[in-house]
Amino acid sequence: MLEKETIKFEKTVVVGIITQQQNEEKLNEYLDELEFLTYTAGGEVVKRFSQKMERPNPKTFLGTGKMDEIHHYVKEHAINTVIFDDELTPSQQKNITKILDCKVLDRTNLILDIFAQRAETSYARTQVELAQCQYLLPRLSGMWTHLERQKGGIGMRGPGETEIETDRRIVRDRIALLKDKIKVIDKQMSVQRSNRGAMVRVALVGYTNVGKSTLMNVISKSEVFVENKLFATLDTTVRKVVIKNLPFLLSDTVGFIRKLPTQLVESFKSTLDEVREADLLLHVVDISHPDFEEHIASVNQILADIKSADKPTIMVFNKIDAYKHLTIDEDDLITEKTTKHYTLEEWKATWMSRIGEDKALFIAAVNKENFEEFREKVYEAVREIHITRFPYNKFLYPDYKEAPEDKNTDGE
Structure with a gap:
């Protein structure tokens, strides 16, 4: 008798901030959604972190104390991935990864990863890869050591997993190629719609x-x-x-x-x-x-x-x-x-x-x-x-045998 296969989820924590534009209630709603996104991608959220700030820290998104708290929790509980609810700048992602020493994703990266999982047709896969390459391009610097250490799993599907040695020139070439491919498919789909x-x-x-x-x-x-x-x-x-x-x-x-x-x-x-x-x-x-x-x-x-x-x-x-x-x-x-x-x-x-x-x-x-x-x-x-x-369509007007003839107003 075969043993039932168990699905292994990545242990993750999610992070968000409370600002003047986003109160605690609103943040909890966003983190609920982020948790569902994480589950969809194959992760299990074991902890939430939040901090009240006027604006995100330009270097590490969060304050030093909160980053130390997350780092301690990540180490103690062997967390695989930390996911931020807002999009991180390339420098923020690089700095946070150095501090936490684990895989760091933002909401955009997570959504792109889910799309990479869900893409079934060649067209969908091409669209997703183009979006991933455009997201990846400004984040190439200093990123590869992080990717080499954390192979597979959430955020690693698509070009990030197979093109670790890629430089900016190759990614730009790939983007141009994908855009050309999408243009060809766009024309085909346009013809299908017109048909x-x-x-x-x-x-x-x-x-x-x-x-x-x-x-x-x-x-x-x-x-x-x-x-x-x-x-x-x-x-x-x-x-x-x-x-x-x-x-x-x-x-x-x-x-x-x-x-x-x-x-x-x-x-x-x-x-x-x-x-x-x-x-x-x-x-x-x-x-x-x-x-x-x-x-x-x-x-x-x-x-x-x-x-x-x-x-x-x-x-x-x-x-x-x-x-x-x-x-x-x-x-x-x-x-x-x-x-x-x-x-x-x-x-x-x-x-x-x-x-x-x-x-x-x-x-x-x-x-x-x-x-x-x-x-x-x-x-x-x-x-x-x-x-x-279709003014005189037979489906809508079954009584009409043909379109009524124009009648002369003078009675001729």
């Missing part, structure tokens, strides 16, 4: 891990990869969907995240073209997440960055089956009611009055709760766009 004809295009957008791929599977009856980890889907999937004899194209896109590395936005611009060229956006939101309104703001910001914020959009609040709120006793006169105490009905009233009743949906994709209402609303939105494109 789809004039069918209405609908794109699923939203924060990572909100259930876009699950919804895609339910709508299109396809088998898109789904997992309760961040960035489970990197490659855009496009499926033809038919609701009430009305066909349209539905695409599932890469999830967004707060502090999304600029290198990824740039290298994944072609993947985001599916969003740019969509006629209708379904903005999927995990309403069970305590920070879902901030997630909405983050997604809207990225949509604005890629010039897609003004597209017709339906807000799809998913996971209503998992939504929980804090209750207040009627006799409690001290506790102030906040959005954390809202019932689902109060959220419905809030968002439907904010964006319009016809632009908000509340569903549970896993058990298809309110799914008929979802299908009806999507059908109406697609139909409205379809009518402008």
Whole structure:
């Protein structure tokens, strides 16, 4: 009998700072997300460190005392990796690595590493490698001894593991080569999109891990990869969907995240073209997440960055089956009611009055709760766009045998 294989996680600690722009509550939210990112990458967070500062230390990000505290903990507990919630400058990363004598990553490096794990197709792998090379280029100096000592694991996938002897010239050449390769694939993908004809295009957008791929599977009856980890889907999937004899194209896109590395936005611009060229956006939101309104703001910001914020959009609040709120006793006169105490009905009233009743949906994709209402609303939105494109389409107007003839107003 074979023994069950056990997954070995890297022991890590995460680090963040409290500033005037980021209070302790906000930092804890970011560190929760960073911990989930670490788990997705194959790490186990055993400790959190934070420090209150006006601004990050330009040399070591944190103060001397806090760095000594982390160094002592890392040594005592045999920690493999220290991950910072904010992006470190090349000099900060170099100095911190010398002090802590272990692998040091920042949020950007961690996200790039997850993308390297998740990239399945040649195109996705090319995009991720380009982003990694662009991140790596200013960090080459003094980095290789660190990489030689810490082979494999989180942050070491992609070019960092296989090109330790690379110098700046070779990395620049590699970046140019990858950009040329992406241009070729971009042209091919552009031709593919143009070959789809004039069918209405609908794109699923939203924060990572909100259930876009699950919804895609339910709508299109396809088998898109789904997992309760961040960035489970990197490659855009496009499926033809038919609701009430009305066909349209539905695409599932890469999830967004707060502090999304600029290198990824740039290298994944072609993947985001599916969003740019969509006629209708379904903005999927995990309403069970305590920070879902901030997630909405983050997604809207990225949509604005890629010039897609003004597209017709339906807000799809998913996971209503998992939504929980804090209750207040009627006799409690001290506790102030906040959005954390809202019932689902109060959220419905809030968002439907904010964006319009016809632009908000509340569903549970896993058990298809309110799914008929979802299908009806999507059908109406697609139909409205379809009518402008095909005024006398037989699917929409089965009574018409052909387009009606123009009639002379003079009665001739």
